[in-house]
Amino acid sequence: MTTSASLDRTEAEAKAKDGAPDRPAGPPSSPVLDVHDVTVAYHRKPVLWDVDLTIDRPCLAGIVGPNGAGKSTLIKAILGLVPKASGSVRVFGKPVGAQRRLIGYVPQRESVDWDFPVTVLDVVLMGTYGRLGWFRRPGRAERSWSMECLERVGMAHLADRQIGQLSGGQQQRTFLARALAQRAEVYFMDEPMAGVDAATEAAIFALLRDLKTSGKTVFVVHHDLRTVPEYFDYTILLNMRLIAHGPTATTFSPENLRKAYGGRLAILEAAGEAVRARERSE
Amino acid sequence: MLTYNTLIVLLGTGLLGANAGLVGSYAVLRRRSLTGDALAHAALPGLCLAFLAVGQRSLPAMLAGALLSGVAGVAVISGLIRATRVKEDAAIGIVLSVFFGAGIVLSRVIQNAPGLGNKAGLDSYILGKTAGIIRQDVLLIGGVSAVSLVLIALAYKEFKLTVFDPGFARVQGWPVFWLDLMLMGLIALAVVFGLPMVGVVLMAALLILPGAAARFWTDRLGPMLALASAFGLVTGLAGTAISAHSAGMPAGPIIVLVGSGVFLVSVLSAPRRGVLGRALSAWRFRRELQERKLLRLLFDRAEADRPALRPIDRSAILQGPSGPPRRLAKALDRLIARGDVVEPSGPGGPIVLSDTGMERARAVARGYRLWERFLIEYPEQASAMADLSRESVAEVLPPDVVRELEEALRKSGQWPEDGTGGRSS
Numbered sequence: 084m085t086t087s088a089s090l091d092r093t094e095a096e097a098k099a100k101d102g103a104p105d106r107p108a109g110p111p112s113s114p115v116l117d118v119h120d121v122t123v124a125y126h127r128k129p130v131l132w133d134v135d136l137t138i139d140r141p142c143l144a145g146i147v148g149p150n151g152a153g154k155s156t157l158i159k160a161i162l163g164l165v166p167k168a169s170g171s172v173r174v175f176g177k178p179v180g181a182q183r184r185l186i187g188y189v190p191q192r193e194s195v196d197w198d199f200p201v202t203v204l205d206v207v208l209m210g211t212y213g214r215l216g217w218f219r220r221p222g223r224a225e226r227s228w229s230m231e232c233l234e235r236v237g238m239a240h241l242a243d244r245q246i247g248q249l250s251g252g253q254q255q256r257t258f259l260a261r262a263l264a265q266r267a268e269v270y271f272m273d274e275p276m277a278g279v280d281a282a283t284e285a286a287i288f289a290l291l292r293d294l295k296t297s298g299k300t301v302f303v304v305h306h307d308l309r310t311v312p313e314y315f316d317y318t319i320l321l322n323m324r325l326i327a328h329g330p331t332a333t334t335f336s337p338e339n340l341r342k343a344y345g346g347r348l349a350i351l352e353a354a355g356e357a358v359r360a361r362e363r364s365e
Numbered sequence: 366m367l368t369y370n371t372l373i374v375l376l377g378t379g380l381l382g383a384n385a386g387l388v389g390s391y392a393v394l395r396r397r398s399l400t401g402d403a404l405a406h407a408a409l410p411g412l413c414l415a416f417l418a419v420g421q422r423s424l425p426a427m428l429a430g431a432l433l434s435g436v437a438g439v440a441v442i443s444g445l446i447r448a449t450r451v452k453e454d455a456a457i458g459i460v461l462s463v464f465f466g467a468g469i470v471l472s473r474v475i476q477n478a479p480g481l482g483n484k485a486g487l488d489s490y491i492l493g494k495t496a497g498i499i500r501q502d503v504l505l506i507g508g509v510s511a512v513s514l515v516l517i518a519l520a521y522k523e524f525k526l527t528v529f530d531p532g533f534a535r536v537q538g539w540p541v542f543w544l545d546l547m548l549m550g551l552i553a554l555a556v557v558f559g560l561p562m563v564g565v566v567l568m569a570a571l572l573i574l575p576g577a578a579a580r581f582w583t584d585r586l587g588p589m590l591a592l593a594s595a596f597g598l599v600t601g602l603a604g605t606a607i608s609a610h611s612a613g614m615p616a617g618p619i620i621v622l623v624g625s626g627v628f629l630v631s632v633l634s635a636p637r638r639g640v641l642g643r644a645l646s647a648w649r650f651r652r653e654l655q656e657r658k659l660l661r662l663l664f665d666r667a668e669a670d671r672p673a674l675r676p677i678d679r680s681a682i683l684q685g686p687s688g689p690p691r692r693l694a695k696a697l698d699r700l701i702a703r704g705d706v707v708e709p710s711g712p713g714g715p716i717v718l719s720d721t722g723m724e725r726a727r728a729v730a731r732g733y734r735l736w737e738r739f740l741i742e743y744p745e746q747a748s749a750m751a752d753l754s755r756e757s758v759a760e761v762l763p764p765d766v767v768r769e770l771e772e773a774l775r776k777s778g779q780w781p782e783d784g785t786g787g788r789s790s
Contacts, residue, residue, distance in 0.1 A: 162536045183538035195530045199394065200586045209526050213537040218519050237763070245584035250761070265537070281743065282763040 113176025121170030187267030210264025252283030382601025386575030407438025409468025493564030493617030
């Protein structure tokens with residue numbers, strides 16, 4: 084297992100913890116993410132077919148496609164949470180297992196038991212566990228850093244609440260704060276805007292832009308076609324196969340959408356509207 | 366009087382209970398309660414086989430046999446789930462009954478076999494018996510409890526994360542499989558060592574009850590573990606003491622009944638999560654809603670009568686299809702008792718808001734109108750945001766939305782201004 088190696092602490096890492104951001108490991112020219120020939124199947128039914136995807140530079144990428152297109156599965160396959168029938172994934176030129184420190188993750192909200200006996204701050208602190216390594220408990224530094232992360236998502240005043248007492252949007256923000264606490268370079272977010280209120284959605288979007296400005300890469304599984312051009316500068320269109328990927332301006336086109344969604348009119352109209360709105364604003 | 370023997374027995378059962386409570390909390394949180402039950406039942410054939418192999422009742426040998434067949438049972442469960450389409454509950458049910466059935470048959474075989482040593486001890490593993498615990502057993506039990514305590518104290522955050530969000534833990538690089546296996550191992554040890562005391566049939570209850578009871582008292586993991594251990598300790602001690610004093614009573618059922626008592630008390634009387642506490646707070650909330658409604662009605666009235674603040678007849682506010690609504694009338698009595706509403710011309714006469722009452726009424730009216738406005742402006746978010754239990758919208762809505770709603774209310778003249786209806790003095 085490569086996992087234990089990534090948890091070992093060294094002097095340099097200890098320094099990094101005190102504020103200096105990690106530089107991505109690997110040769111400087113290596114792409115942020117390199118997905119090569121990935122196929123995933125559940126009970127022999129393919130969910131993802133031969134996905135090849137290279138992201139060279141930091142971007143805000145929306146992963147878009149119809150229901151059951153394998154959007155979440157793609158993220159989980161990249162992160163090693165579901166077994167790949169074939170293919171390989173590299174982050175900054177190295178296998179994911181060697182780059183855990185650079186990866187932030189926001190799972191789907193339904194993936195955990197919200198009745199679990201922990202507070203909001205406890206959950207955010209979990210983001211610092213990876214850097215702490217084995218057996219070391221989070222201390223004052225981790226606590227104040229986690230509070231800072233909560234501040235950034237507008238949740239600092241709820242730090243002591245048990246997580247079951249939060250609204251859906253607040254739960255989602257808690258997960259985002261935990262991902263921020265990881266101090267990652269590449270973030271993977273599984274439907275962070277599903278079932279949240281507009282204020283949370285706006286807060287998430289503001290955060291995404293912040294992350295991009297500071298040179299991070301964010302992959303977001305997204306379900307609302309209307310907001311794709313506004314939110315993301317890079318689009319990954321998926322429907323079991325990779326339909327298209329590239330800058331949103333060129334990739335998010337009616338032709339590509341038709342390839343992904345078939346001829347379903349309502350969806351295409353909504354998307355067309357979004358495209359027109361973007362053209363008008365340019 | 367405590368004899369040395371009684372002391373040993375109490376020490377053993379107390380430790381067992383505390384340990385079962387500690388690791389059982391994780392079983393409860395990880396939704397593995399039934400796995401613990403299957404493990405206990407699946408331990409029986411291993412116990413019997415070890416007895417047959419050794420030829421007499423030897424605790425270490427029998428516990429080793431129990432551990433092996435218990436773990437084998439759990440392995441069969443996870444194998445069934447992975448390799449076939451059998452779902453978890455069915456797999457647990459199958460393994461539990463098959464292993465237990467085999468165990469009962471084996472125990473009869475032993476009973477009927479001539480020339481074997483003391484067989485009397487074997488039945489006690491089915492329903493539990495504490496009298497046989499000796500010093501050596503206590504040392505063993507103490508060792509197991511110490512291992513659990515040290516591991517959980519050391520890897521506290523690792524276990525916490527693994528149980529709460531295994532996916533996230535894996536992405537962060539933790540060996541979730543091994544951590545989970547270690548927890549399962551601790552659970553298996555707790556179960557197996559509890560067998561002589563509680564017996565295979567009821568062991569799961571000792572594992573589950575303390576943790577489930579502790580969850581009612583706290584919303585934090587650390588205190589929950591401590592409390593569950595304490596509950597386990599008390600359950601073990603009290604159960605043992607009671608069963609020792611009543612001849613012929615198997616320890617398992619008594620201990621489980623004591624544990625159920627602790628659980629029942631928790632379910633009923635825990636302050637926030639308990640049934641009584643919740644009923645009480647629901648009752649308070651209903652009263653509070655009535656008071657808020659009344660204050661709002663009085664405020665609307667005062668606003669309409671602006672600038673004067675005239676006392677009004679009770680019946681103007683307390684109107685219902687069948688006479689004055691009883692709950693609202695009671696709420697009025699409470700407001701009068703509190704001094705928020707006064708009766709200038711004596712009890713039963715016209716009523717009017719006092720200065721403090723006006724203050725509260727204005728706050729209530731503001732909150733209500735902000736909510737109302739919010740539902741009009743953002744109907745699609747009603748379900749995500751609307752929360753009647755909060756008096757102030759500011760707790761739920763972001764500040765810019767609150768400002769925007771307030772502005773809209775001001776424009777339409779519906780914002781309860783500070784001076785509104787102030788009592789003419």
